[in-house]
Amino acid sequence: MSTQAGTSQQPQNQESDDDVYDMPRTPRRTPMACQFCRGRKLKCDGRQTCANCQRRGIPCTYVPMQVQLPVVDLSVQANPILATSPKQ
Numbered sequence: 001m002s003t004q005a006g007t008s009q010q011p012q013n014q015e016s017d018d019d020v021y022d023m024p025r026t027p028r029r030t031p032m033a034c035q036f037c038r039g040r041k042l043k044c045d046g047r048q049t050c051a052n053c054q055r056r057g058i059p060c061t062y063v064p065m066q067v068q069l070p071v072v073d074l075s076v077q078a079n080p081i082l083a084t085s086p087k088q
Helices: 017-022 035-040 051-056 074-078 080-084
Strands: none
Touching: 035 051
């Protein structure tokens, strides 16, 4: 008899831990592009001096984005009858 004591067979899962590493990563989106990349519609890497500006030897400048507030329709908000009446 050639049985080994102490070893047990575990059922294999459909997905092993190694399969997670085989999946391609989705590229991260840069939160803000520099002025040059934005103007030329180029992919900016978001570093202090991005690769595109460094390659061209130009200053890399970032302008802070302004927060846009949602537009509210004041005509419906000012007249409560319009806001609650059914449309015909």
